Amino acid sequence: MRLVVLGGGESGVGTAILGKKKGYEVFVSDFGKIKENYKEVLNHNAIAWEEETHTESLILNADVVMKSPGIPDKSPIVKKLIENGIKVISEIEFAAPFTKAITIGITGSNGKTTTTMLTYHLLKSAGLNVGLGGNIGKSFAWQVADNDFDYYVLELSSFQLDGIINYKPHIAIITNISPDHLDRYDYKYENYIDSKFRITMNQTEEDYLIYDAEDEAIANWLTKNKTKATLIPFSLSPIFTEGAFIKDNKMEVKMMNHEEFSMETESIALEGKHNMKNAMAATSVAKLMQIRNATIRESLSNFQGVEHRLEKVLKIQNVQYINDSKATNVNASFFALDSMTTPTVWIVGGVDKGNDYNELMSLVHEKVKGIICLGVDNKKIIDAFGNVVDVMVEVDNMIDAVRMAQHMAEKGDTVLLSPACASFDLFENYEDRGRQFKQAVYNL
Incomplete structure (x- = not known):
């Protein structure tokens, strides 16, 4: 039985190891780069792999394909597999x-x-x-x-x-x-x-x-x-x-x-x-x-809670800094804003996934004194809230976002990173975004 694994990240490498152990002939193919530590694991387990390409002749002969969750069904290789009647499943x-x-x-x-x-x-x-x-x-x-x-x-x-x-x-x-x-x-x-x-x-x-x-x-x-x-x-x-x-x-x-x-x-x-x-x-x-x-x-x-989810980072000059980088959609930011009890400087933005910001309008009216847009394209956020808050600025990195927030916040306020968007425009992932926020706060 030939198992082809698309994606050489955590779920892909894990599947490859299990497949090898269960007697499959395993091949891992990643259209991007595979991290060094995962390459070492694959080599150590004598599992064949490729990166920065999908070689069709090595993929379309699979009996079963495990597709990593980050790869959309619309990607050309996945479409081809389905056309060829090859079963494409998840790690689970x-x-x-x-x-x-x-x-x-x-x-x-x-x-x-x-x-x-x-x-x-x-x-x-x-x-x-x-x-x-x-x-x-x-x-x-x-x-x-x-x-x-x-x-x-x-x-x-x-x-x-x-x-x-x-x-x-x-x-x-x-x-x-x-x-x-x-x-x-x-x-x-x-x-x-x-x-x-x-x-x-x-x-x-x-x-x-x-x-x-x-x-x-x-x-x-x-x-x-x-x-x-x-x-x-x-x-x-x-x-x-x-x-x-x-x-x-x-x-x-x-x-x-x-x-x-x-x-x-x-x-x-x-x-x-x-x-x-x-x-x-x-x-x-x-x-x-x-x-x-x-x-x-x-x-x-x-219970200690989860990193990057309404995580209290530091209080500086009586301003509370909160890392909610895991809020990658509007609903998550709704929960975050809803739980704010003091005037809030809100750091928001990133890769928009079809967001509708209207449901945040009443909370922004009530709680937010200033907005810092942290993304490559902030047009939708500016259109939605430009007339709602007193101050709105755009930045393109976390250090500037945090410095600007410190400048806008007064004693008793909260600075909230709750982006309502994915992070892939400026960061590796939401964890990277959250850690950069915390580091910038520690450096104030």
């Missing part, structure tokens, strides 16, 4: 049959990293033999090759879900859905929503789907479509006989297995309404897995 689909572990799959436009990390923290604190992977940390396939976990908590992007055929998580979470990555879905929101719901398409009556009952896109999909999974809702207001909700400043979770849990919301380490939802989703998993309430309470109260 390839790796899942090689492990007996139970998987918890988490997707959503926002909150999925925090929910994934918190779920992992809850299970790990309970002493379970659990791995963390998917769109985060070490490649799932690589871990399946090297480790023997009983459980995996997987963060799954829509791109990873697009490439599944038979994979199903035992417990699935959809945190929320808002327009994102529409450039990859023919600018059709319904295609993106369907993509997210692929997480439940193979689930059976023995599996669970945990979801935000207040999310319009999720609610609409569930009224028009069926899933066999047992539904477990969470929300800030309604009270369910089964599910999670907030009542009298307490988070309550009630399960059909008579498992119940409650905790004062102020004792939960994460702040903000959206994080209460993330905590409810993760706690629902813990209760399904019958983890002790005392363990859950302790884990929720000591």
Whole structure:
């Protein structure tokens, strides 16, 4: 069996290692450059590879192709593979049959990293033999090759879900859905929503789907479509006989297995309404897995949060600097602005993915005193907010952005990096953008 891996990054190299271990003839092809550390791993494992090209004769003879999530379906080589009837799948689909572990799959436009990390923290604190992977940390396939976990908590992007055929998580979470990555879905929101719901398409009556009952896109999909999974809702207001909700400043979770849990919301380490939802989703998993309430309470109260997600960096001259570089869409920036309690200087911009900034208008009116546009093309942001804020400037690097923000901010203000856009115009990725922001703040 010949396995061709498109993309020589974390998921590609992980898949190659697992494929080699399982007896496949493996070839890795990357249209860009492969990082040196990954080349070393491939060479050490005697796996053939190429970079900066796709040699068709070496690719179109594959029995199965694993496509890395960053490669769009529209790319010429992928189109050719599909025309030739060659199966193109994601890393998750390839790796899942090689492990007996139970998987918890988490997707959503926002909150999925925090929910994934918190779920992992809850299970790990309970002493379970659990791995963390998917769109985060070490490649799932690589871990399946090297480790023997009983459980995996997987963060799954829509791109990873697009490439599944038979994979199903035992417990699935959809945190929320808002327009994102529409450039990859023919600018059709319904295609993106369907993509997210692929997480439940193979689930059976023995599996669970945990979801935000207040999310319009999720609610609409569930009224028009069926899933066999047992539904477990969470929300800030309604009270369910089964599910999670907030009542009298307490988070309550009630399960059909008579498992119940409650905790004062102020004792939960994460702040903000959206994080209460993330905590409810993760706690629902813990209760399904019958983890002790005392363990859950302790884990929720000591969870440190996620780097680049509303991360408090420093307070300088009584101005709080916050790194929310992971906000790569409008909805994420909505949560960030919504949780601001002081006048805010907002650093925004990057690669626009079909953003509609109108939904931020009332929050910008109410909370934002100045905007710093950090991107190659800021036209849409300037058109949207040019008449809304007193001061608006454009910069093309992080050092200038932070210096300008310091200049605009007064005592008691907040400087918020929450770009609402992808980062690929000026940075390697959102982590690089967040680290540059933190470094620039440390250097003030």
